[in-house]
Amino acid sequence: MLSEVNSEDYCIEGKAYVNNDLIECSILISGEKISKISKVSNIDIKKIKIGKGSVILPAGIDLHVHFRDWNESYKETILSGSLAALAGGITTVLDMPNTKPPVNTIENLKKRYEDFKNKSKVDFGLHIKPSYEILRNNKINEYFAVKFYEEDLKALPNFEELLNDKKAVFHAQFGLDEVSAVNYVLEHSKKLNNIRFAHISRAESIELIESYRRKFEDKKVYIEVTPHHTFICIDDVANKPKGYSTVRPPLALRRDNEAIINAINVGKIDFIASDHAPHSLEEKLSENPPPGYPSIEVMYSIFLDSCFKGIIKLNKLIDCLCVYPARYLGIKKGIIREGYYADLVIFNFENDMVIDSSKFISKSKFSPFDGWKIKAKIETTIRRGKILFNNGEFYNLNYPSKNIIELIN
Numbered sequence: 426m427l428s429e430v431n432s433e434d435y436c437i438e439g440k441a442y443v444n445n446d447l448i449e450c451s452i453l454i455s456g457e458k459i460s461k462i463s464k465v466s467n468i469d470i471k472k473i474k475i476g477k478g479s480v481i482l483p484a485g486i487d488l489h490v491h492f493r494d495w496n497e498s499y500k501e502t503i504l505s506g507s508l509a510a511l512a513g514g515i516t517t518v519l520d521m522p523n524t525k526p527p528v529n530t531i532e533n534l535k536k537r538y539e540d541f542k543n544k545s546k547v548d549f550g551l552h553i554k555p556s557y558e559i560l561r562n563n564k565i566n567e568y569f570a571v572k573f574y575e576e577d578l579k580a581l582p583n584f585e586e587l588l589n590d591k592k593a594v595f596h597a598q599f600g601l602d603e604v605s606a607v608n609y610v611l612e613h614s615k616k617l618n619n620i621r622f623a624h625i626s627r628a629e630s631i632e633l634i635e636s637y638r639r640k641f642e643d644k645k646v647y648i649e650v651t652p653h654h655t656f657i658c659i660d661d662v663a664n665k666p667k668g669y670s671t672v673r674p675p676l677a678l679r680r681d682n683e684a685i686i687n688a689i690n691v692g693k694i695d696f697i698a699s700d701h702a703p704h705s706l707e708e709k710l711s712e713n714p715p716p717g718y719p720s721i722e723v724m725y726s727i728f729l730d731s732c733f734k735g736i737i738k739l740n741k742l743i744d745c746l747c748v749y750p751a752r753y754l755g756i757k758k759g760i761i762r763e764g765y766y767a768d769l770v771i772f773n774f775e776n777d778m779v780i781d782s783s784k785f786i787s788k789s790k791f792s793p794f795d796g797w798k799i800k801a802k803i804e805t806t807i808r809r810g811k812i813l814f815n816n817g818e819f820y821n822l823n824y825p826s827k828n829i830i831e832l833i834n
């Protein structure tokens with residue numbers, strides 16, 4: 426029924442997350458944007474009424490994905506990754522630059538940009554690796570932020586000057602140690618004004634960053650966390666093949682899971698991101714598995730289910746997955762509000778759903794969440810007014826994606 430809706434204006438009616446609350450309302454979508462939110466619609470317009478067991482939430486924004494492609498297209502492509510995103514209720518992503526070859530030259534950056542423009546089914550932004558060639562060229566604006574990996578951290582002092590008006594992102598890890606790397610980054614980023622710690626996994630790291638933020642209130646220092654570091658600890662995967670525990674940073678202790686959940690609920694966490702890191706099943710089940718999990722399809726559902734179970738507060742989930750990422754990107758998404766892009770996801774929570782990675786849209790059929798029984802099934806994903814995913818099928822896939830730069834207004 427929903428799939429029949431085309432580019433005309435239409436209303437979605439039912440329970441929606443508006444002004445930090447779930448309320449019955451009618452959302453009028455005109456073109457790409459939400460033009461009106463009202464109690465009832467009496468205008469003569471195409472209406473989609475959602476069922477009693479469903480809710481309308483802002484679509485998720487995933488600031489940390491690896492859509493691979495290029496020399497690793499057997500793991501994932503921009504197309505397969507972005508379709509997986511839509512199936513997971515995500516309509517905007519930031520792609521990571523450790524591709525093969527890496528995004529560390531102007532040529533590779535322009536190629537990445539063009540490939541996303543041509544192939545991505547979600548809106549996107551790009552990270553680059555620290556690169557003098559790119560950072561010294563003021564005409565280059567195809568990237569959103571600069572991502573430092575472990576091997577780049579020691580070069581941070583050389584880049585400080587070039588980075589002061591840019592957004593920097595850090596994979597803070599020295600060997601197995603996250604806390605000392607967080608400390609190092611905080612010590613060596615005094616000239617930077619906007620830094621984001623990717624996938625923070627340890628209670629001590631959160632405390633360290635928190636005390637730094639209290640000391641330097643004018644600085645923007647963000648904490649991003651992942652679904653696996655929030656919900657899975659080393660004990661949970663102890664009896665499974667090595668690939669289940671192979672991720673960077675490594676899985677931590679139950680007390681770290683609890684610290685992250687608590688930090689989300691008290692507002693110390695800024696972003697929830699999947700760190701969608703696809704590999705082939707053969708690789709993950711091998712003797713020497715590569716790090717990471719493909720979680721973009723299940724992240725939003727897993728977190729929403731935890732809200733239904735009373736573990737995470739719904740308003741904090743929406744803040745970390747929608748509101749704050751949109752603010753960080755500078756785009757009018759992440760909130761169901763008049764004048765904002767109509768990026769929406771409809772969840773149904775009537776029936777249990779069992780996570781089964783063999784059915785993933787992603788090329789990577791592997792998940793540490795396999796077998797989890799959750800109650801938050803994604804029915805429909807809408808990006809800038811267009812229904813792109815509904816009841817397991819994709820629609821309107823020729824609808825072009827936009828770069829963050831085009832969405833900033």
Ligand SMILES: [Zn+2]
Nearest residue numbers: 489521700702
């Ligand atoms: Zn990553």
